[in-house]
Amino acid sequence: MRRRRSLASQLLAWQLVVVTLLLVAVGALTVVQTAGNFRSNEERRMLAVAETVAANSLVQERMGNWRELSAPAETARSLSGASYVLILDDRRLVIASPDPAQIGSTLDTRTTALEGRSWTGTAGDSIEAHVPVFDPVSRRVNGMVVAGAEDPGIFAGALEQPVDVLRYLAIALIIGVTGSLLLARRVKNQTLGLEPHEITALVENREALLHGIREGVVGLDGQNRITLVNDHASDLLALPEDAVGRSVEELELNDRLRDVLTGRATGVDQLVLRQGVVLTLNRMPIESGEGAVVTLRDRTELLALQHELDASQHATDTLRAQAHEFANRLHTIAGLIALKEYDEVTHYIHQISSAQDQWRTEVSSSIGDSAVAALLIAKASLAAERGTALRLAADSVLGRVDEALSADLVMVLGNLVDNALDALSSLSADGAGKWIEVGVVQLDDEVQVVVRDSGPGVAPELAEEVFRHGFTTKAASHGERGIGLALIRRACLRRGGSVSVSGSVFTARLPW
Template identity: 30%
Template sequence: MRLHSKLMLLIVILILLIGGIFEITFKNILEMNMKKEIGSKALAVAESVANMPQIEEAFYEDDPASIIQPIAERIRKQVGAEFIVIGNRDEVRYSHPNPVRLGQKMVGGDNGHVFKGESVISESVGTLGPSLRGKAPIFSKGEVVGVVSVGYLQTDIEKEISTIQKKIFTDTFLILIGGLMVAFLITLNIKKALFGLEPKEIAWMYQEKHAILESIHEGIIAIDTDGRITVVNENAHKILRVPNEVLLRGKRIDEVLENTHLLAVVATGQAEYDKEIMIFGEVYLANRIPIFNKKSDVIGAVASLRSKSELAKLMQELTHVKAYAEGLRAQTHEYSNRLYTLLGLIQLGSYKEAIDFISKEVDVAQGFIQFLMKEVPDPIIAAFVLGKFSLASELKVDFTIDRESSFKDVPNEIDRDHLVTIIGNLINNAFEAVRENGKAEKRVMLFLTDLGKELIIEVEDNGRGIESEDNEHIFQEGFTTKKRNSNSGIGLSLVQNAINQLGGSITFSSNPGEGTIFTVAIPKSKGK
């Protein structure tokens, strides 16, 4: 059974139950009140009749019934009682609605307390049937000489209760119909609010949403229109430096984190992408998106937070991969050209020249590789420089590494990715610079040394140099003086970021039209 059907059935049962309980309770209360009211009325009439002087005096006449009967009947008709029976100490009737029963003994057996001088309300069965009676003693000269019994039949009381109960039942039925209509509207609205989903589906979606939020690497924070947090995942807790057991949901966002701009997004309904935000001294990139309902009203906003340093590291890794790929491609292309040259010499029968060509290439390659293996034993850095050497051959750039270079004492704690980023981007910039200098000779030289307490990386080129007005901007992300590559303006900013991570420094010297030298100093141990 679907949710709205269950709700409809439960509400109907609840209404029927409430209606039934109301009907029974009201009937009991009504019956009790009516009996109390009629009993009090009967007793009041009985006491009034018992106190009438004519009734008391009639007890001393030869025929009391002839005096008492007319008085009792007149009063009975006036108060609407079923009977007013007056009897003496021997319970002989002096009045009765049925004259035939005059002179007969009273029935019911409920006069004991009355002859003791007490007025009572009782229920008993008389000659006219079950009745509710009010009984009062008749006093004469301080003695009880008789009894007045005023009664109303139970059947008449039940008829009156039944009449009222029918009206109550009609009203209850109308309430039931109204309740059913309300129940239908409630279930319809609940179904609409839940988008027709069943509880199991909602529970599954909640678990799925929780799993998705926790699997996302970014920190996720969502708020409602009042600025109160509605969703926050584990990574957001880490970013905010708040333990997971601390409940953030329900708190105002400005109490937890300032300058989120989420409230502004809620107010304007405009999304904001890749905006920088500082949290505990670390820069994060924030995407802020408004949340809309079906009516296109803003009902909240959600923000995703991603560490900018992580993005920079990812970019560096992609740069490394690209550099490795370019190096391998260049090396493949270069050796393909040499193989074609060798093939041509063999086809021409120039075997001696072919042997000399092979020997020369082997000597050059082996010499360079042996130098790298000896002076730059780190395989990652050596392989990367070798790849750049092959790329330079393809680009027709004279790329050399200073024979005085030595990079043997590189501490293990220094991140090789940062070193590759620094060396690779400086060399790439140098290649671009010499290709645009318009000179026939295109030279780039790399110098590496680990002497002393610092690692020194120096890249020199004979490119067109850097204009003095650009000196302050070259390390800014996006700034470039090149036209050749639309992706320029990133390399030197990555170099600067990597150097900052290693606690180093970078300087440069440039002569416009002659070339540039970049010098990087990285401490082998931070703090020394």
């Protein structure tokens, strides 16, 4: 199997390729610029040679005598290092040349010298300068001087200064290689030493994990923008399709959910209600501090099961309270018999029966639903054991209702009465003692449940918070508490009703 190259080595190889290409391009540009500078310098040098010869008085006066003109032309060529120096008359005939065979021939080349203007440029393989020769008396152009040097090619300038060029290229190469090594090391550190195929596998596994687990997962950046969300989280939070990239503050979420997602509300297993669903959220900040990951689970079914268990627990507590109360009454009757107070025994039994019959009669005459009536009768015994009087409001009236509404009423009444008992449990009885009043009124389109007690009630600033958070003041040692009011709110909202609190008075509306 072919061994994979590491990310660092791949980056280094590509960086070296880029650096090499860049150096080649810079070197080529340098050679071209140097060659251009070399040609320009050679043109100026040839122009100086040609001007020197053209200014010679002997050349100006003896334009027709080639033997006298050969000497100054050859002298100029030898001293300047030019390849050749030619003198031509006004008909372009060569009068003086280092090549004797060229004398008398016509030089066919482009020039402006015979028009009185100097010319420099390339002629074939040579760099030439043409300078006009003026007659000293008439100042008429009667010839020209051509000074030329062979064009050494494009690399001549660079080869004249090879040390400098190579030095600069070597420095650039060292800088490029060093930068490539540092970049490769930095990238490797930032990717935690993972190679490209490992990063690809990690991303693929993450996607499979996110969309395969049954828990919702939401990723947030440092500005509380959603960076990732799996399908389950999107369904539970009812997020729009374009939620990724948007801030939590921009989405239509309730304040409690925003607080948990942004970290303003801290703690584990934070309870949140979202569109009638009870969610448990846990927020884990990223170690770098740039964001967090939030996991969420649907606790609705679990809380429904917990509610059923709580109902069983309440029934057990009620039976225990009744058994305790019954045992106390038996002990009292036994004591009276031992004292032979038979009349008092009869009177005590009659008193107990009358009180029980009175409460059952009061509840049965006002409450037509058997489940609700049974709940109230059982709660009275539990309240009596805790030193609290449970009474029914005088305007209470409820007929038979369907099973769904009956179950919701039992849940709402049970939680509200339990909430009141817990609120009164820490208070000492004074005056008329501790009491709870329950009112159930059936209207044309809804059932109103009102539970009030003799406790201090809920502070006005917490009137909404108690329902949104599943607020509780019960001891943490009792387990996960405070969800009862949240369940009441959920049941009321599901039916299109509402629940509110004012002081120690809770009012629930359940349409039917």
